[in-house]
Amino acid sequence: MNTRQRLLRIQDLTLAKYLQLMTDVEVDLYVELLNSFVESFPDIEFELKAAMEARDIDSVTRQLTNLRETLIGIYAEALAEECWVRLNSFDRERPEKIEAFVIFFLSMLTALSIDIQMAFLIEDKSEEMAANSFEGETTNSNKSILAVDDDTFFLDTFKAALQDIPYKIIGVTSATGALDVLKVHSPDLFALDIEMPGMDGIQLAKEIRAKGFSAPIVFITGNATKEYVSKCMDADAADFIIKPLNPRYAAGRINRLLR
Secondary structure: OOHHHHHOOOOOOOOHHHHOOOOHHHHHHHHHHHHHHHHHHHHHHHHHHHHHHOOOHHHHHHHHHHHHHHHHHOOOHHHHHHHHHHHOOHHHOOHHHHHHHHHHHHHHHHHHHHHHHHHHHOOOOHHHHHHHHHOOOOOHHHOEEEEEOOOHHHHHHHHHHOOOOOOEEEEEOOHHHHHHHOOOOOOOEEEEEOOOOOOOHHHHHHHHHHOOOOOOEEEEEOOOOHHHHHHHHHOOEEEEEEOOOOHHHHHHHHHHHHO
C-alpha cells in the first residue's frame, strides 16, 4: 500500500480532492505536517485542559483558534468547522458548556491523531479480518464482543452505545475475568481498556494471542502519544475506541470490524 492509499484511510481528513493535485514531493511534505500534528498534540491537549481547569476562557479561545488553523492546514475540514462554529458561540455559553465541548473536541482530536499513526503503522489486514469474522457465522446477531474495563460505568456506557446493533456484549472488569470467559467462549472482537490494575490491556492482548484467539483487538484509551500507540500496535491492535466515549464513533468502529 503506497503513501497516498494510506492517507485516504484517515477518515477525518478531506483528502481525495487535494491528493489528486499533489506531487510526490508535496505528499511527503504533507505527511511531515501530519507527523508534526501528532507530535505536538499531547502538549496541545495538556495546555487546553490546564486553561480550562483555570477557567481561562480567553486562553481556551486563543488555543482553539490556533488549533483550528492547524486543522485547516492538514485538511481536517469538518473538525475545523466544528471548532469555528463553537468558538463563535463562546461569549454566550457558560464555562461548563465550554468545558464539555473542549473535552468532546479533544476526544475527536485524539481519534484523529491515532488514526494518522495507524495509517502508517498498521498492515492491511482487512481481508484476513473479514475472513476470520465470518468464519462459522451466518448473521451479525451471532457475533459477540468481550469488553474489558475496570470501570463499570464505562462498560454500561459502551453497551448502551451499541444497543442498536445486533452483537452480544460480554462485559468484565478485569483481565482475570476476561481469561475466565475465554475458557468457555470465543468472542468475535475484543475491546480492551489499557489502564487496569494488575494485568493491563496490552498484557491481556498478548495473552489472548498466546492462547490462539485471532479476533480483532480494539483498545480503549484516551492517550494518543506515539509511544503509547506503538505499544498497542505491537500488541496487534486493529483499532481504537476513545475515552470519553462517542457512541456514534464507537459503533462505527465496531461495525467496520465485524461487518
